[in-house]
Amino acid sequence: xxxxxxxxxxxxxxxxxxxxxxxxxxPPFVPASRHxxxxxxxxxxxGYTLYDFLVASxxxxxxxxxxxxxxxxxxxxxxxxxxxxxRGSKLAVWRVRVEIDGTMPSIVDLFAGADWxxxxxxxxxxxxxxxxxxxxxxxxxxxxxxxxxxRDYAIDTPHPPWR
Amino acid sequence: xxxxxxAIRVGxxxxxxxxxxxxxxxxxxxxxxxxxxxxxxxxxxxxxLDGETIVKxxxxxxxxxxxxxxxxxxxxxxxxxxxxxxxxxxxxxxTEQGVNMAYEALLGIEVxxxxxxLRTILAELQRIASHLLWVxxxxxxxxxxxxxxxxxxxxxFRERESILDxxxxxxxxRFHYNTHCIGGNRHDITAGWPKKxxxxxxxxxxxxxxxxxxxTGHRVFRERMVGVGVLPGDLxxxxxxxxxxxxxxxxxxxxxxxxPFHIYDELDVQVQTEKAGDCFARTLVRIREMRxxxxxxxxxxxxxxxxxxxxxxxxxxxxxxxxxxxxxxACLEGPRGEVGTYVxxxxxxxxASPYRVKFRSPSMHAxxxxxxxxxxxxxxxxxxxxxxxxxxxxxxxx
Numbered sequence: 001x002x003x004x005x006x007x008x009x010x011x012x013x014x015x016x017x018x019x020x021x022x023x024x025x026x027p028p029f030v031p032a033s034r035h036x037x038x039x040x041x042x043x044x045x046x047g048y049t050l051y052d053f054l055v056a057s058x059x060x061x062x063x064x065x066x067x068x069x070x071x072x073x074x075x076x077x078x079x080x081x082x083x084x085x086x087r088g089s090k091l092a093v094w095r096v097r098v099e100i101d102g103t104m105p106s107i108v109d110l111f112a113g114a115d116w117x118x119x120x121x122x123x124x125x126x127x128x129x130x131x132x133x134x135x136x137x138x139x140x141x142x143x144x145x146x147x148x149x150x151r152d153y154a155i156d157t158p159h160p161p162w163r
Numbered sequence: 164x165x166x167x168x169x170a171i172r173v174g175x176x177x178x179x180x181x182x183x184x185x186x187x188x189x190x191x192x193x194x195x196x197x198x199x200x201x202x203x204x205x206x207x208x209x210x211x212l213d214g215e216t217i218v219k220x221x222x223x224x225x226x227x228x229x230x231x232x233x234x235x236x237x238x239x240x241x242x243x244x245x246x247x248x249x250x251x252x253x254x255x256x257x258t259e260q261g262v263n264m265a266y267e268a269l270l271g272i273e274v275x276x277x278x279x280x281l282r283t284i285l286a287e288l289q290r291i292a293s294h295l296l297w298v299x300x301x302x303x304x305x306x307x308x309x310x311x312x313x314x315x316x317x318x319x320f321r322e323r324e325s326i327l328d329x330x331x332x333x334x335x336x337r338f339h340y341n342t343h344c345i346g347g348n349r350h351d352i353t354a355g356w357p358k359k360x361x362x363x364x365x366x367x368x369x370x371x372x373x374x375x376x377x378x379t380g381h382r383v384f385r386e387r388m389v390g391v392g393v394l395p396g397d398l399x400x401x402x403x404x405x406x407x408x409x410x411x412x413x414x415x416x417x418x419x420x421x422x423p424f425h426i427y428d429e430l431d432v433q434v435q436t437e438k439a440g441d442c443f444a445r446t447l448v449r450i451r452e453m454r455x456x457x458x459x460x461x462x463x464x465x466x467x468x469x470x471x472x473x474x475x476x477x478x479x480x481x482x483x484x485x486x487x488x489x490x491x492x493a494c495l496e497g498p499r500g501e502v503g504t505y506v507x508x509x510x511x512x513x514x515a516s517p518y519r520v521k522f523r524s525p526s527m528h529a530x531x532x533x534x535x536x537x538x539x540x541x542x543x544x545x546x547x548x549x550x551x552x553x554x555x556x557x558x559x560x561x
Contacts, residue, residue: 002491003268025489050416051403051528053492055505055521079505081492085400085414089421093492112177113403116531124232133178139225139560148233149519155237 001027001093009092016041027079027093032105035080035096039107042082048092051113052081056121058150074100076127103130124149177534179219181211188213193542197226201304201546204556208533208549212542220537222530227560235520239512240266240345240484248339250522251558253296256289256330257497258558259343262522264424264493265504266345269517270484273474276426278347280467283425285330285342286495287456288360291367292326293498294449295319297553298374301446304550305387315377322370325363332356345484346475357464364457371454379446388443392536392548395440402535403528406500408552411448412440418496425495430459442551482515499553500525526558
């Protein structure tokens with residue numbers, strides 16, 4: 001992806017996780033079932049001990065007009081970044097595709113910092129994390145309707161005043 | 164690496180089940196904030212107290228949530244800078260730089276060397292101003308211990324004011340500068356500005372010893388800070404804490420040296436670390452970083468190369484910059500740590516707006532340490548611990 005260059009991480013994904021597809025301008029996809037294994041491996045054996053960021057994005061369904069193209073159903077993409085906190089610091093970034101009714105494996109037991117970050121992405125984007133110990137809204141009031149950072153949430157959606 | 168393991172090391176369970184706590188104890192709940200001058204904004208802490216000792220600290224935020232990430236999806240790439248100024252209102256220069264660096268990476272725009280020099284100078288001056296404000300508010304947080312604390316507060320504000328004057332001369336604004344844009348800067352160095360910068364730095368440099376004698380050299384200040392709010396290095400890493408808070412916990416890591424941006428690869432940045440990880444160590448690191456920033460600005464202020472300050476075409480229309488897709492991440496070392504921006508291209512306005520923007524906020528990561536380090540402290544240490552983490556609530560809530 002742009003702004004991040006880490007060929008060693010891509011080598012690791014290729015050799016240990018059998019991932020072949022490396023888009024030029026976006027992070028590689030990792031299956032949700034391998035997400036926790038990858039996080040644990042990076043942290044314990046490769047020095048990626050700094051929990052850097054978590055970004056979820058919402059992708060509405062794409063309907064294709066061509067008959068042989070099935071299009072793309074509605075889904076989330078969850079991007080994780082881990083960093084080596086030392087000289088010559090490297091950043092490892094990968095994406096996980098989560099279906100709209102699916103869940104993303106939580107890594108709170110591996111990285112304590114994931115607690116609030118996962119709550120924030122759930123609150124604003126709506127992606128659900130499985131096995132999170134304390135999943136509730138963090139930015140918006142408990143009774144807020146909807147998840148504002150979804151693409152189908154209009155910016156002028158009316159809402160009740162803060163209580 | 165295990166969160167529970169590190170919590171046990173610290174002796175704290177952030178998700179403590181109060182039903183399992185000593186049934187004979189008479190627990191009291193104290194709401195601290197959201198409208199309390201010592202919360203540095205609108206943070207709310209729900210403190211469970213056993214006598215005067217904090218047993219559990221629940222953190223509530225979002226009172227200042229303005230939906231910057233949603234706004235960023237609607238605005239075009241060229242329109243974002245004045246909006247992000249208000250995210251970290253104590254260090255708007257670095258926030259502006261962070262966002263524009265990510266957009267430049269996404270759009271593939273080169274920044275000319277003169278602009279990189281200017282950005283470095285502005286980032287370092289902003290670091291000094293931000294740390295000055297921290298020393299000021301920290302002393303007022305400790306309040307009575309320092310004879311009211313207003314002496315240090317006033318002194319530091321006086322010096323910070325002189326840096327704001329420099330910014331005002333350069334950009335026309337004292338707070339929300341709007342001076343960075345895609346491809347470089349908007350305002351070039353004016354005649355005589357470098358001379359004024361040097362004069363201001365001389366004054367601040369000569370007075371740093373004064374702040375030290377009033378804070379780290381002050382017996383009561385040390386009594387309140389030494390050994391209070393100890394944050395272990397491995398827990399800090401796990402929580403994603405960066406910047407002075409991490410360096411005070413003994414982790415020798417600074418983006419300026421370890422993943423250089425701007426022109427830092429040509430500079431020899433001396434990373435300031437401390438081992439103790441307590442409030443006092445965080446003070447020492449910040450005051451030393453001010454000295455280091457003064458040194459860096461002095462080193463480069465006279466060698467700014469000639470040339471353009473913007474590598475992109477002048478903005479004629481807000482929809483000028485377009486990206487069909489792609490994702491980019493860029494980060495820099497701000498006064499509070501890693502200021503990062505993750506951007507996905509290909510949004511509204513036929514690609515002139517980003518699809519999704521995420522602002523990585525170092526303050527939010529710093530605050531996430533509170534449930535781990537507050538329990539066990541007395542209620543009077545709460546303000547010292549909270550203040551020493553230097554959270555800016557505008558950046559936490561975005």
